[in-house]
Amino acid sequence: MNVNTITAHEVLVAVFQVRPGPGHPEGSPRATPELCVLLWQRALPPMPGTWSLPGGRLRDDEDLPTSARRQLAEKVDVRELAHLEQLSVFSDPSRVPGRRVIASTFLGLIPCQAEPELPADTTWHPVARLPGMAFDHRIVVDHARSRLAAKLSYTNIGFALAPGEFTVSTLRTIYSAALGYPVDATNLQRVLGRRGVITPTGTTAPSGRTGGRPAALYRYTDTDYRVTDEFAALRPPT
DSSP states (O other): OOGGGSOEEEEEEEEEEEEOOTTSOTTOTTOOOEEEEEEEEOOSSSSTTOEEOSEEEOOTTOOHHHHHHHHHHTTSOGGGOOEEEEEEEEOOTTSSSSSOEEEEEEEEEOOTTOOOOOOTTEEEEEGGGOOOBOTTHHHHHHHHHHHHHHHHHHBOGGGGTSOSSBOHHHHHHHHHHHHTSOOOHHHHHHHHHHTTOEEEEEEEOOOBTTBOSOOEEEEESOOSOOBSOTTOOOOOOO
């Protein structure tokens, strides 16, 4: 049998995190948080120098989630991963050169306060400004970002991007970065509170440099993924 007729199977993971703008330290006036994706730079052919999602071939002795976590462990501490779910299968016969390779894709989320150690060939890239990417990985990122945006409307998946405790202003920043458009803080608090997604902690955040009334702190009611309103949809402002 010709080796090129044998179909291989790989697993790819789009790992997202809301991070300060690149080149600006956290707390800087220009450090507007952005949704970023974890990518590693290819050193060998095909397409050396381009950027890829973490992933690799599925082993004979593992299922897809096990393979996804193993692949991620080579690039990032998987203990930082707050959510992992399977997305879609990419099966275009010509998606990669040479033998046919089918890709099962996953969405992974890391809370904004985490700082996992990364190898030298791996870094975070803003989803809005992706570098030159290998194969169909840009399409995978776009698909994963769209799925995340949809799930922010009708599930409690925001828990996987947020810190353990947060102000409504912080949560609005996270949602705005993940959705790609501004979110009204008052409306967000009302919607998530009505659905029982977030709960007041009864404490407040430390006052800022300018003083003023301390902001109330909230937490996610639970960190088990669940649908909160299957017909809900967050929409950009008109």
